[in-house]
Amino acid sequence: MNVPRIKGTHNAMRSGMMAAEAAAAAIAAGRMRDELTDYQDGYATSAVRKELVKVRNAKPLLSRFGTSIGGFLGILDMWTTTLLGGFSLFGTLKHGKSDAEATESASKHKKIEYPKPDGVISFDKSSSVYLSNTNHEEDQPVHLKLTDPSVPIRVNLPEYGEPARLYCPVGVYEVLYDDDGSNPRFQINAQNCIHCKTCDIKDPSQNINWVTPEGGGGPNYPMM
């Protein structure tokens, strides 16, 4: 995706078309199951790559300098790459850490108090899940697999406040307690999942593996 432009569909389509062209040529030449090196080589000179070159520093600048200064530098940098054939004063900045690694300890941050939804403009998660039309056969293996089932309560809860409860946009993950507030347990409401894959990406312990559930499960978006 081109981050500052928030557009990726045209590049997804272009890469699909490029892969198709490489595969069709290989099959016509009687090849099969080798590497489609033409596709890899084609990418190097493609419109997709040319576009990504121009905006390559926009996201790293935001990550380093924040929205105001990083955004300003990003605009400046895109002018430079546009006018100077891809040249940037910054060269090519690195992203550094993965998103999971970027998560800091809960004790270093203040808890955020969010306003209660008014039910008119803002809503809670459960009424929102309903509008995603998501559904899964309940009697099937949980498709959000924990590599180590003890990690959410043993590591994530004390260290990060188990952020799965917050980053999951449909409330799949909950920490349940006894009435006296003891005995925390991790619960996965897999049937609510909308296949966004955020947990697989953001879990600081990289302990959640999203696998495909039974066919037909997941959201049913009409016009999204």
Add this chain to the structure above:
Amino acid sequence: MAEERESMEYDVVIVGAGPAGLSAAIRLKQISPDLTIAVLEKGAEAGAHILSGAVIDPVALNDLIPDWKARGAPIETEVTKDEYLFLGPAGSAALPSFLMPPLMHNHGNYVVSLGMVTRWLATQAEELGVEIYPGFPASELVFDESGAVKGVVAGVFGVARDGHKKGDYQPGMELHGKYVLIAEGARGSLAKQLLARFDLGAESEPQKFGIGLKELWEVPQERHRPGLVQHCVGWPLDDKTGGGAFIYHWGDRLVSIGYVVHLNYRNPWLSPFDEFQRFKQHPIVRPTLEGGKRLAYGGRAITEGGLQSVPKLTFPGGR
């Protein structure tokens, strides 16, 4: 243990009936109409799992299906006004569009439902003879003796929560291809296995992501400005947390409104969902939605790593 399964042979097997997978299928058939192509899709229909803003640049579609207008593509609302706003808690400042490099302009782009565009692309592919299997997630990769990807397993049904096989159990099928194209979208589950197995990310930076949340609203006629495209940064996120909002007016009194939070945020107490809900209360946003009705909600991770994070794109047996 590998299970005995029936197998079917295709020239090309494509995982994912999204814009990439369907464009690949259509292009293959355009080049070589005799090729046999199977496209597997985990959603109940093509487009059911597609969620996007979306303002699309038709450049790729112009190339793939130049007469898309005549073929009834659901791409109708042209962008008429493009606004960039920096929000504070109570006010906003517009960034003049002449400051934006040309690549940022939305002239000639369209506000669409990408889900509807995908459904339409699926009909175009089927007309060319592509076989699309909705409701059939590719759950496993299949390798040949040399270690190349030979195909995928799809359509395993009837396993109970505790793992035992229920009465209606189906072992699924193996779909074999001369080439297998993986087009699952951001953080695909098979792509994740391929990245690890063939070390495809060895030369690139880690992939970066955002979470995009979106609602579709029907708003009162007098609030609707078809073709208006607004992008906002700033409040309610703090300056160290990347992200922003989009508001797109399109169709018949429809407004697509959404929020993206970059997933490299540091504060584990942050809730992207609640940031989005709070954003809608901003005085510049709320009036658009007031008196309207929320029709749909959803979310999807998006890739944000760009150039630096593009992994090696091919592996033995596909891409």
